[in-house]
Amino acid sequence: MPDFYGTTLSNGLMLGTAQYPSPAILADAFKRSAASVATVSLRRESGQDRAGQDFWQLIRDLGVHILPNTAGCHSVKEAVTTAHMAREVFDTKWIKLEVIGEEDTLQPDVFGLVEAARILSEDGFQVFPYTTEDLVVADRLLQAGCEVLMPWGAPIGSGLGLNNLFGLRAMRAHFPDVPLVIDAGLGLPSQAAAAMELGFDAVLLNTAVAKAGDPASMADAFAKAIKAGQLANAADPMAPRDMAAPSTPVIGKAFLT
């Protein structure tokens, strides 16, 4: 089971809380899937008044671990300010760190990410950085104090799945002891299963569930796929080969009939 900064989770499904048709449907998706973590995005103007508090309370009422998110931040300063706000609103050291570098793909600004990760880690935060599969950046993030890495599968909200299998496999091999989470880009449960089969510890997704016609059923489907992928990985899957290897012995079988 995934272990992030000393907290062991019951499963590898981390679910976002944006874009659902209603908070009631959001709550249903969490109930059906038993997702262990809720991510919630904060912007700086939030948390200042009574009306803003009500939605945060609904998220707290889900009764799962809360991972606040600096979604939509484009600079180190903005991300750090949002992280501080999040710590106050949700009373947690956890922060999903997003520093967006490019508007069309929403890919991370990895330079700003490393800097923000260092600042926040030194300030006592437990940082979950949204990064690419770049091994050098990953190493810098670990040096900056991160103990979890969250590479993208594909651009946020694209539903494209695992775009760079080679890179993700290399990352898993390179950092065997670091908890790794596929964050963003998943559209289907089969893609989540594939991530778990690669040996990732968890997946984080939002749009694929929230924008499905039946979010609760889709969340349930993801939970089952994650369980399947994790079981498969633990069961030591066979290696693929080019030649057929019949499962029924052919020796002794009559070949002239």
Place this chain on the structure above:
Amino acid sequence: MSEIAIIGAGVAGLCVARALLDRGAQVQLIDRHADIGAHACSWWAGGMLAPFCEGESAEEPVVRLGCEAVDWWAAKTQAVHRRGSFVVSPARDKSDLARFARRTQGHREVTGPEIVALEPDLGDRFSKGLFFEDEAHLAPRAALAQLRTSLVADGTEFIQDDADPDVYAKRGLTIDCRGFQAKDQLKELRGVKGEMLILSCPDVALSRPIRMLHPRVPIYIVPRGDGIFMLGATMVEGHAGKHITARALLELLSAAYALNPVFGEAEVLEIGVDSRPAFSDNLPRIRRDGNLIRVNGLYRHGFLLAPAVARMVAELIFDDIKPEMMDEDTA
């Protein structure tokens, strides 16, 4: 039956008053403001009477009950335009249009020449769209004013008072239609921030509401006549600042510009910001506690659902029919 006090003269209060009056009751409307204005959510409504489109993300009762709205508003006001509504998407997001079509009813697909015939000012920017022929739109402020005028003509008294519903309920039957103001007594009510603009752009002519689907910035634009348009609306959970954010302003205007570049020349007449009152399933509630009936949670569906909700309140009072939207009753 003695006079019924209705507190809150927004769209919910006015519709409930009309429905009760039509059943022969005497009503008085009490509001903390002398007249409807920028303090009320309904002042900033889009005015789309589009139950089928709402079905894309809203639950079934919104579609079914919303179907009562067009005829109701057309019977009570002269503010309704029955010209359907239109949904388009930029070419790169055409899968969103297909999904919208799958999740809604009451539409037909229209392509190039027919789009131009229906809305010449959309030009050839959209190759495909969905036309919801039976939907309509209204001018919200005109509709509210006309409803108020008709109520006054029928003898309804309007009183300016920052009234406490509990105090009124001690005297007689009272209906709390205060929207988000009722948060003090309805703890689970939440505000969903909406930001919208009113534009003047006489060089663009549109006959009906247009929704443009977009993965990040879905917008709708509703013609108000005389070159005036309402452009909306953001849906922001957990943030209820009093003013529009720069981001929202940029995104709304960029989306209008994408719909028709002539909107780049539009003048921004008004900026509206308010909190829609909503319960966790975004459906309305009718609750009875002795002499006090609470009507709330109309969310983004004020004009769409207020007629059906008002009918249910009347049925509860006159026919003792328990409304489907009623989840608490301690009469």
